[in-house]
């Protein structure tokens with residue numbers, strides 16, 4: 001609500017941080033006709049969540065909408081009295097802006113948990129049941145660094161879906177059902193009229209294949225493999241054109257299925273048919 005109020009009279013804004021949130025805010029502000037400058041200290045956008053070739057693709061979509069992206073931005077600070085009026089760079093130059101939005105990630109506040117004696121390491125550590133190092137104390141949501149059996153590591157996940165599914169898992173365990181949360185993490189992001197969805201951890205895939213193109217199919221699906229196994233996906237689509245495909249791919253990864261890659265990459269072959277084949 002505060003951002004909406006700030007944008008009402010703004011003509012130029014700076015967004016600090018080119019992660020999912022920074023890019024979404026930039027897309028919304030551009031759609032309102034506001035000149036946007038995204039400042040990223042790293043060499044490219046979305047480095048935590050996407051491999052370089054896909055980050056470049058998203059950069060192209062944004063620049064096609066006149067969003068200006070400044071990577072390797074050497075920021076010094078903000079100028080202004082009661083309100084920010086400019087962003088200052090390390091070389092002494094300035095960019096006049098009406099507002100600045102900072103979206104540079106979060107650090108979990110584990111102080112309460114640590115004081116209570118729970119083991120923490122970038123979040124409250126839990127097993128796959130959601131239990132912390134203290135029996136009968138569970139942790140879920142953004143603050144929980146839970147053990148993910150499929151990926152064999154502790155990981156904090158930041159999405160509504162994760163918070164909800166972890167809640168269901170913990171409730172089952174509290175009620176006495178042994179239940180292990182073993183997700184293929186999913187998230188989506190609407191930027192302009194494009195929807196980006198990811199499954200798994202795309203920044204980590206060793207090899208990529210592509211199914212369809214945005215230009216000819218209204219959607220392109222990038223399939224990421226590690227050790228020859230399909231384990232991550234990124235779709236870029238007009239609106240929700242790829243939504244059903246991503247659901248099927250999530251199921252295939254959950255099942256540890258390894259469909260024929262030629263078929264997987266052929267947009268004329270329905271993914272549902274591949275799922276059916278796998279089940280048989």
Ligand SMILES: Cc1cc2nc3c(=O)[nH]c(=O)nc-3n(C[C@H](O)[C@H](O)[C@H](O)COP(=O)(O)OP(=O)(O)OC[C@H]3O[C@@H](n4cnc5c(N)ncnc54)[C@H](O)[C@@H]3O)c2cc1C
Pocket residue numbers: 021112140141142143157158159160161163187188
């Ligand atoms: C700008 C933004 C955009 C996002 N967009 C998306 C999106 O599009 N899709 C998506 O899936 N996810 C999105 N997320 C992530 C999503 O909001 C979180 O993953 C989700 O809210 C996590 O739920 P949670 O219950 O763990 O934490 P929260 O929703 O943060 O809730 C934690 C609550 O605990 C309270 N609290 C903290 N400490 C204490 C204490 N000591 N005692 C009592 N209460 C306390 C906090 O005040 C807060 O109300 C977004 C996040 C942000 C910041």
